Amino acid sequence: MSRIFYTKPSITELEQRYAADATVNGWGARCYDYLARFEHGFAQWLGSSHSLATSSCTGALHMGLAALGIGPGDEVILADTNWIATAAPIRHLGAEPVFVDVLSDTWCIDPADAERHVTPRTRAIIATHIYGNLCNMDALLELGGRTGIPVIEDAAEAIGAEWRGRRAGSMGAFGTFSFHGTKTMTTGEGGMFVTNDEALYRTVLTLSNHGRATGQTRQFWPDMLGFKYKMSNVQAAIGCGQLERIDELVARKRAILAAYHARLPVNEGFHLNPEPSGATNGAWMPTVVCDPGLGVTREMLLAAFEAADIDARVFFHPLSSLPMFEDRPENVNAWDIPRRAINLPSYHDMEEADIDRVAETLIKAVRGAQAKVCAT
Numbered sequence: 001m002s003r004i005f006y007t008k009p010s011i012t013e014l015e016q017r018y019a020a021d022a023t024v025n026g027w028g029a030r031c032y033d034y035l036a037r038f039e040h041g042f043a044q045w046l047g048s049s050h051s052l053a054t055s056s057c058t059g060a061l062h063m064g065l066a067a068l069g070i071g072p073g074d075e076v077i078l079a080d081t082n083w084i085a086t087a088a089p090i091r092h093l094g095a096e097p098v099f100v101d102v103l104s105d106t107w108c109i110d111p112a113d114a115e116r117h118v119t120p121r122t123r124a125i126i127a128t129h130i131y132g133n134l135c136n137m138d139a140l141l142e143l144g145g146r147t148g149i150p151v152i153e154d155a156a157e158a159i160g161a162e163w164r165g166r167r168a169g170s171m172g173a174f175g176t177f178s179f180h181g182t183k184t185m186t187t188g189e190g191g192m193f194v195t196n197d198e199a200l201y202r203t204v205l206t207l208s209n210h211g212r213a214t215g216q217t218r219q220f221w222p223d224m225l226g227f228k229y230k231m232s233n234v235q236a237a238i239g240c241g242q243l244e245r246i247d248e249l250v251a252r253k254r255a256i257l258a259a260y261h262a263r264l265p266v267n268e269g270f271h272l273n274p275e276p277s278g279a280t281n282g283a284w285m286p287t288v289v290c291d292p293g294l295g296v297t298r299e300m301l302l303a304a305f306e307a308a309d310i311d312a313r314v315f316f317h318p319l320s321s322l323p324m325f326e327d328r329p330e331n332v333n334a335w336d337i338p339r340r341a342i343n344l345p346s347y348h349d350m351e352e353a354d355i356d357r358v359a360e361t362l363i364k365a366v367r368g369a370q371a372k373v374c375a376t
């Protein structure tokens, strides 16, 4: 029996062919060919009017927030359950992240708690679609519309997810994606900035090129202080191959999540990524949150997975619990859920027998915990 990895990209002959072509021919007059094709194809697939390929999702967020004019004294509201990539750019711009609680069922930002934390300094609300689950975009967009605060979508984990027929990442003031090697679609490292706002796109385009505006004819003449968060043409070539296969990649993720749902029933206390009506879960990372009544802890789950030679990945720690931020234990769900949860392996080529092994390991761990609970 071999180790079960939690993620691993699916790279076929197609991506190899494009990458080889870019390596041999993608220079000189053709140095942007794959980049242009990737950006155009991605925007079209997503249903967004503008897109810009970046070196990472973190970079895309950093530039988007900068383009909105966010800086010292400003506040940005986001869920306490998040990867630090979503919060770091806020601090880098001199603004303050304001961490609010998540809903117990979707593990995404609680719109009511977000509203309670709006102040005159609030300059944006970030909706992170965690693990492929959808934020309640109706409530967030309504709040944004009512208060004039832009809603941003961090869709790094939600490629393929949909909210009432609209793709995650295409609904907010801007959206960001990650193509890190662990994500549903990969370019090794990489990201995408998307928006329907022409002016915002122009600003980010300029920022992304060290502040050199597209119309500027003077050479080496930055018009403002910018960034260097570009994707390379070779990475974009891999991206073009992955994009042609995106529906297949997402469908496989969804099939793996469905297989876990079938093996880990909710009536036995297993809460997996939900799919409320009107939402399509992107299923990037199947995750199980155990019912408190099961008496299972994260440490038990980690030990059981390790013993079964399965990658054990913890549910995100609340960001406010990290050393560079102030504790916000009042975010009860964000602080409690990780203590009885674990991410499940879900790479494209995993087999039914692997899914069985993961599910059996989980069920055994839960029975072990219950035996302990009963004995006390």
Ligand SMILES: *Cc1c(COP(=O)(O)O)cnc(C)c1O
Pocket (backbone or CB within 6 Å): 055, 056, 057, 058, 059, 082, 083, 085, 086, 128, 154, 156, 157, 177, 178, 179, 180, 190, 191
């Ligand atoms: C992966 C991830 C990011 C960062 O993506 P990079 O491409 O590594 O910068 C940002 N936000 C979330 C929610 C992520 O999961």
